[in-house]
Amino acid sequence: MRKSRPPRPGKSRVSSGPASGASRRSGGAHGKSFRKDRESGEDRPFRKQGPRPARRFADEHGASRPRRHEERSGAPREARVEAWGPESRDAGPRSERHRKPFRPTPRDRDGPVLLYGWHSVKAALENPARKFLRILATENALHRLQEEGVPLPIEPTVVRAEEIDLEVGPEAVHQGLLAEAQPLPSPDIDDVPAQGVTLVLDQVTDPHNVGAILRSAAAFAVTAVVTTARHSPEMTGVLAKAASGALEHVTMVTVPNLSRALEVLKKKNVFVIGLDSDGDADLASIDMGGPTAIVVGAEGKGLRQLTRATCDRVARLDLPGKIRSLNVSNATALALYVATASTRRQPG
Secondary structure, three states, X not given: OOOOOOOOOOOOOOOOOOOOHHHHHHOOOOXXXXXEOOXXXXXXXXXXXXXXXXXXXXXXXXXXXXXXXXXXXXXXXXXXXXXXOOOHHHHOOOOOOOOOOOXXXXXXXXOOXXXXXXXXXXXXXXXXXXXXXXXXXXXXXXXXXXXXXXXXXXXXXXXXXXXXXXXXXXXXXXXXXXXXEOOOOOOOHHHOOXXXXXXXXXXXXXXXXXXXXXXXXXXXXOOEEEEEOOOOOOOOOHHHHHHOOHHHOOOEEEEOOHHHHHHHHHHOOOEEEXXXXXXXXXXXXXXXXXXXXXEEEXXXXXXXXXHHHHOOEEEEOOOOOOOOOXXXXXXXXXXXXXXXXXXXXXXX
């Protein structure tokens, strides 16, 4: 037999008889709850309450807001906003957050080249040595070509700018023009004439720097630009854009071995000068009246040991300021100016 529970201290069991006032307020015999009205003093039943409203919290602006499910994680709100981005809800699937990085289509190094941008394509169209495979142009770009009388060796295809973006990437400044053409022929190192100034690049790999160097080479009318087949950028795309048409005005010579190419130039009585910040003489103090080759090294690394040993002299650029070294493209432009100025000072 189940034992009855003893009453709590200070409490008494409610009898099964008529409900008293206290019993009515606490539930009474009928299981109803009552409350005393403050004005009339009468006992009135409690009203049933609906579902509890959602708890509300004050946001950073002081306004109350319901607590969201995703905020129940342990990470602070600032971290969640930073992780997802403030515009993640409104940006949509085509936003920058969801866009995949552009990867150019793999191309054969000896295959066709892509040229884009007004100056690059215009200079290539005006070069009779270029053989074109296709030309893409927007309506505005084609109208501009026709206005300026630029020759069109093949019929261009009129496209929207977005179609050119698919070829070169959305961040490329193509100005509505893209051309696919065969690469220009590269002469042999033995065919480079022993005259003027020849520029040699020792594994300069940045296409922007090489493009800027080619512009300087075209401006100072160098005889040829010699570069290696490996560890050098392709003569296409970004490099051609940075060169701004200089590819059509500079003779490019690609060699498998740079030190051997320098030996070939030396046999032609070309004076080979390596450019290095630790050179033993100022470039301006060296006599460069005859055929000269200026050799510049890679960004940061400078001339390789074998290349440095092959040069006749290693010179530096004496600068009056506190910074003694320049970007390779700036140093090359300054060296070409010094070398061509020395040639101009020669009689005859």
